[in-house]
Amino acid sequence: MPPRSQAAPAAAGARPQLDLVDGLAQLSFVIMGMLERRAADRDLSIPATRLLGVLRDREPTMQQLARLLELDKSSVTGLVDRAERRGLVARVPSPADKRAVLVRLTDDGRALVSAAAGLFATDVTAMLGHLAARDRAALARLVSQLLVAHAADRGIDLFATVDPPAS
Amino acid sequence: MPPRSQAAPAAAGARPQLDLVDGLAQLSFVIMGMLERRAADRDLSIPATRLLGVLRDREPTMQQLARLLELDKSSVTGLVDRAERRGLVARVPSPADKRAVLVRLTDDGRALVSAAAGLFATDVTAMLGHLAARDRAALARLVSQLLVAHAADRGIDLFATVDPPAS
């Protein structure tokens, strides 16, 4: 639907400002574009990069991967197939369930996703350099608040520890 | 590379806060997810929705469309083909150049993209409802500032009028 690039009605005399909904949509396109370009620098698509990304701190089954990525399990089969063919991930049999396989990032996969993440972070940081330090702090607070609230809406505690809190 | 869902090191005693780069990446995924779901409600993909979106206030040639969407012209041919088959856009011959065709949104296409945009705006607005009004205003200002600066970096004036400003 891409965001309309028109300015919202501004109060008389105010500097023009984009509507927040459109602004967030545009910003998301900009950021996803940065990610896409930097991932492409390493011959990675967005879905492939997401796959490697979620594997940075997990070793899930195909089924769990499907839930994490919100994809059908058959889509995950293909995604993992292509990444495995490139040596970025490995399928290892699950010790607990003979039907299941665990998917693990290889050293090459980890290096690749870290490199892409680094380039991406550089781009975003450069863009953020346009803001004063105190504005960046304010933005960080607001974004954080938004994400926490949104996650809470779907029953997720963004700051939950891996082990249930003692007591 | 999807954003790691870990909290950044927080000052002692501060409420934990996500790193801004990761936070913006996560927020972008959330927002693009909303767009994707709402577009899918209307049987639209993200690329198809972007196509209809840019056509809301333009009647470009295929070539211009390729530049606007940052796609190869052959990709645009396919995108427009599928949208035209559904009656969402129409190809009209360019009066100025017999090689060129102009792409125009049909009434059906306009209705569809407006509906999707409306649903999307509702989702984003609901999420923003977690912020206090003054925080929303602050966020709008920051996002706006970021987009304007980023656009300026590539030589674009987000607030340029269609006609060169008088004087």
Next chain:
DNA sequence: TATTGTTATACTCTATAACTATA
């Protein structure tokens, strides 16, 4: 029977290269 994962199939999206028709 239910679940895990793969396969078969179909469609969208994307790019590269070769082509047609204007300019």
Next chain:
DNA sequence: TATAGTTATAGAGTATAACAATA
């Protein structure tokens, strides 16, 4: 020659449905 657009082709990404192996 150069530009506008399409076609041919190849590959990634996605989902649905049917299947095999295990629980």
